[in-house]
Amino acid sequence: MATSLQDQLLKAGLADKSSARQARADKRKKQKLKNKSKQVDLDENKLAALQATEQKKARDRALNQERQQELEKRSVAAQVRQLITMNVQSKGNGETVLNFSDNNLVKRMYVSAEVHKLVTQGRLTVVRLDEGYELVPTPVADKIAQRDEFSVVYRADSHQEESGAEDDDWYADYQIPDDLTW
Numbered sequence: 001m002a003t004s005l006q007d008q009l010l011k012a013g014l015a016d017k018s019s020a021r022q023a024r025a026d027k028r029k030k031q032k033l034k035n036k037s038k039q040v041d042l043d044e045n046k047l048a049a050l051q052a053t054e055q056k057k058a059r060d061r062a063l064n065q066e067r068q069q070e071l072e073k074r075s076v077a078a079q080v081r082q083l084i085t086m087n088v089q090s091k092g093n094g095e096t097v098l099n100f101s102d103n104n105l106v107k108r109m110y111v112s113a114e115v116h117k118l119v120t121q122g123r124l125t126v127v128r129l130d131e132g133y134e135l136v137p138t139p140v141a142d143k144i145a146q147r148d149e150f151s152v153v154y155r156a157d158s159h160q161e162e163s164g165a166e167d168d169d170w171y172a173d174y175q176i177p178d179d180l181t182w
Contacts, residue, residue, distance in 0.1 A: 076147050083144050084127055084151075089135040091115055100126050100154035102133075107153075109133055122157030 006023065009015040092112020098119055100107055109126065111119070115135065118124045125141035126133050128151050136144070138155065145152045 080144055080148050080151050081129065083140055083147075084129045084134055084136060087136045087140040088129075089115070089124055089137065091135060098126075102128070102153045107133065109135075111135070119154075120156050122155065125152060125156075126154035127151050128153050 003011075006015070006020050010017065010020060091109065092115045094110035094112065096111055096113050096116045098109045098111050098116055100109070115124065119126070119135065123138055124135045125138050127136050127141060127144060133153060138157070141152050141155060
């Protein structure tokens, strides 16, 4: 069998036992340092892997939240559509013009005189369905407004309250004369 270089040097008399022991000790120390440095590398690798998984989890949570919000929007839109289609009221034969504003544009809808009266009294409300407009009862419009307020286009009772408040305030700065007799 082949003998080690260290044994061969000892036999030849070129090295003594103490230098051989010292060489083995140095070799062991180098091996220990090498093993320690490997553990640090492994810890850094593990740390990097943990950070990568945490980042992936955070990204997945954000994507999941966006998907959930999108599903919720679709659900609300479907509820609004269902409320409108189930409660749509007839417009009549279309002899009277009903004017209403939608996004600062005046729109027209031809309705019967009875339906026009119901709209102006606040019993019917104009709502948006896709690209068109429909009439629904005001309590249903309240439910629609709870889900999506932009679907309710014209409501007579809300516009009367707004204009009434403005009418009362325009003359508030004027003084009333004391000698006014009726």
